[in-house]
Amino acid sequence: MIHSMTAFSRYEVKGDWGNAVWEIRSVNQRFLETYFRLPEQLRSIEPILRERFRKQLNRGKVECNLRFNANAATKGNLSLNKELAKQLVDHAGWINEQTLNCKVNPVEIMRWPGVMEAEETDMSVVQAEILAGFDNALKEFIAARASEGANMKALIEQRLDGIVSEADKVKAYMPEVIEWQRNRIKDKFTDANIELDSTRVEQELVLLAQKMDVDEEIDRLFSHVKETKSILKKGGAQGRRLDFMMQEFNREANTLGSKSINADITNSAVELKVLIEQMREQIQNIE
Numbered sequence: 206m207i208h209s210m211t212a213f214s215r216y217e218v219k220g221d222w223g224n225a226v227w228e229i230r231s232v233n234q235r236f237l238e239t240y241f242r243l244p245e246q247l248r249s250i251e252p253i254l255r256e257r258f259r260k261q262l263n264r265g266k267v268e269c270n271l272r273f274n275a276n277a278a279t280k281g282n283l284s285l286n287k288e289l290a291k292q293l294v295d296h297a298g299w300i301n302e303q304t305l306n307c308k309v310n311p312v313e314i315m316r317w318p319g320v321m322e323a324e325e326t327d328m329s330v331v332q333a334e335i336l337a338g339f340d341n342a343l344k345e346f347i348a349a350r351a352s353e354g355a356n357m358k359a360l361i362e363q364r365l366d367g368i369v370s371e372a373d374k375v376k377a378y379m380p381e382v383i384e385w386q387r388n389r390i391k392d393k394f395t396d397a398n399i400e401l402d403s404t405r406v407e408q409e410l411v412l413l414a415q416k417m418d419v420d421e422e423i424d425r426l427f428s429h430v431k432e433t434k435s436i437l438k439k440g441g442a443q444g445r446r447l448d449f450m451m452q453e454f455n456r457e458a459n460t461l462g463s464k465s466i467n468a469d470i471t472n473s474a475v476e477l478k479v480l481i482e483q484m485r486e487q488i489q490n491i492e
Contacts, residue, residue: 206440208492209353210234210265214346218338222331223276227269227342231350233490234266244273250332254339261347263442264492271335350492357487358437361447364480365430368454371473371480372426375419375461378469419464422457426477429453444491451485 210233218225239258241251258267433450436443458481462474 206351207354207358207437207443208347208350209357209490210350210444210492211490212346212349212353214342214349216338216342216345218335220331220334221276222334223274225274225335225338226272227339228272229267229269229342229346231262231265231267231346234264237262237264237267239267239269242268242270244271246328247271247273247332247335250336253336257339257343261343262492264444271339273335354491357491360487361437361484362434364484365433367480368426368477369430371476372423375470375473376423378467378473379419419461419470422461422464425457426454426461429457442492444488447488447491448485451481451488454481454484 210231213230214228216227218227237259239255241254243251254269258269429450433447436446436450455478458474458477461477462471
């Protein structure tokens, strides 16, 4: 299956601890680049996320955001270190005696590091649930890339059929073009009152036909269409191979245009270039 490099997914995880929202988005890029925005208490899972992306994706610039909201109702009870608080009060009393009995604010005592502590939530349980949510977000993300890739595949196949149609037109035009060129040469000889030498005329026509021959270019176009469809059918990370095929298509279309001496063939050569460019634009977003 062909995958697009452009996609987006969003997945929310809920628990007694609160909720977390995953957002994953990506755009086209030559290689795989991953960027993360994680809350500080979950920064340790970044290597795990990076590895899971690496196993599933080949190309693309991927941004992964996590919004984490802890449930205030589930925070642990506060505990008071009474021994430390008593020492601080005793020391504060002594300071008061030395400073004309300035009263010490109890809140300041409570703010002292280590006096008041809250039980910490077991983050290992939270991390496990959040990572499970990430797997779901990643699954939806890959499905979105596959869906967009299927649309691109259909568009490219339409253009390939258009290339076959234009190549068939050029092939059908050629006998008529050669006959038109034959009559054109004879008319020039007649207008110049030059006696026609059938052997010389045939030689000139053979040389001209060789210059005008586009059978090789047409055959190569058909071959490239067949190969491109085979790549699309094979699926997987085929963006680079498809991009190479567009270069080959362009080479044949350019050669065909340079050999054209007929308006119909010129139009077909131009249409081929348009179809190839439309495919190339789609392929830039294929993984």
